Amino acid sequence: MAKQDSTSINLEALSERIGADKAPGTAPKWDFSPDDCATFDIRIGRDGTWYHQGGPIRRKNMCKLFSTVLRRSKDGRYFLITPVEKGEISVDDAPFTAVEIIVDGHGRDQTLTFRTNLDHLVVADASHPIRVSEDLETGEPSPYILVRDELEALILRPQFYQLVEIAEEFDINGKTTLGVWSAGHFFELGAA
Incomplete structure (x- = not known):
C-alpha cells in the first residue's frame, strides 16, 4: 500500500x-x-x-x-x-534528552543512571551504551545513551560536563582516551 x-x-x-x-x-x-x-x-x-x-x-x-x-x-x-x-x-536529533545523571560509586565500580526528559531511567551498561558523535565541520561532540530499541537520548551539555568531570584516562590499543565507567564497562568520551 x-x-x-x-x-x-x-x-x-x-x-x-x-x-x-x-x-x-x-x-x-x-x-x-x-x-x-x-x-x-x-x-x-x-x-x-x-x-x-x-x-x-x-x-x-x-x-x-x-x-x-x-x-x-x-x-x-x-x-x-x-x-x-x-x-x-x-x-531533529534524538527522541529523548538526558537531563540528569545519578552517579553511584567511583571508578570501575561506579554506576551511571540517566534520567530522560520523559523520566525514563537508564543505567549505562552493555545494553545501554554511551557514544559520542563528533560534528565533522565544527568538531563539536554530541553524546548519546541508548534508551531502548534503537532510541537514544542526547546527553545535554551540563550532563556531558558532569561526565567529563568524573572521566578517567584509559589506554585502549595504545591510545589514551578519556571516558567513564558504568556497570563494569568503559565508555569513551574522546581523546585525552
Missing part, C-alpha cells in the same frame, strides 16, 4: 487509544511496514520538546504515553505505532 498523505490527528483520541492498548510499563511491539504509514504533524525538537502542528505539546504525560509507542526503523525514520494508527514523525 502506498504511503498516505499527511494526516491531521486528534492527540486526545490517539492518546486514549494508546492508553487502552498498553499495559503499564510495557513497550508493545507491533509489526508495521513504513511504506504503509501516514505522516503525523508531530516533531521532536533537539531539546526534547514534542510539537504538534507547530506548537509545543504541553502535557508531559501525553508525551510520555506517545514515547511508549515510538519506534525507529532500520533506515533511521521515526514512527508512532499503535494497533489502530501508524504514522511517521520527525525527530
Whole structure:
C-alpha cells in the first residue's frame, strides 16, 4: 500500500487509544511496514520538546504515553505505532534528552543512571551504551545513551560536563582516551 498523505490527528483520541492498548510499563511491539504509514504533524525538537502542528505539546504525560509507542526503523525514520494508527514523525536529533545523571560509586565500580526528559531511567551498561558523535565541520561532540530499541537520548551539555568531570584516562590499543565507567564497562568520551 502506498504511503498516505499527511494526516491531521486528534492527540486526545490517539492518546486514549494508546492508553487502552498498553499495559503499564510495557513497550508493545507491533509489526508495521513504513511504506504503509501516514505522516503525523508531530516533531521532536533537539531539546526534547514534542510539537504538534507547530506548537509545543504541553502535557508531559501525553508525551510520555506517545514515547511508549515510538519506534525507529532500520533506515533511521521515526514512527508512532499503535494497533489502530501508524504514522511517521520527525525527530531533529534524538527522541529523548538526558537531563540528569545519578552517579553511584567511583571508578570501575561506579554506576551511571540517566534520567530522560520523559523520566525514563537508564543505567549505562552493555545494553545501554554511551557514544559520542563528533560534528565533522565544527568538531563539536554530541553524546548519546541508548534508551531502548534503537532510541537514544542526547546527553545535554551540563550532563556531558558532569561526565567529563568524573572521566578517567584509559589506554585502549595504545591510545589514551578519556571516558567513564558504568556497570563494569568503559565508555569513551574522546581523546585525552
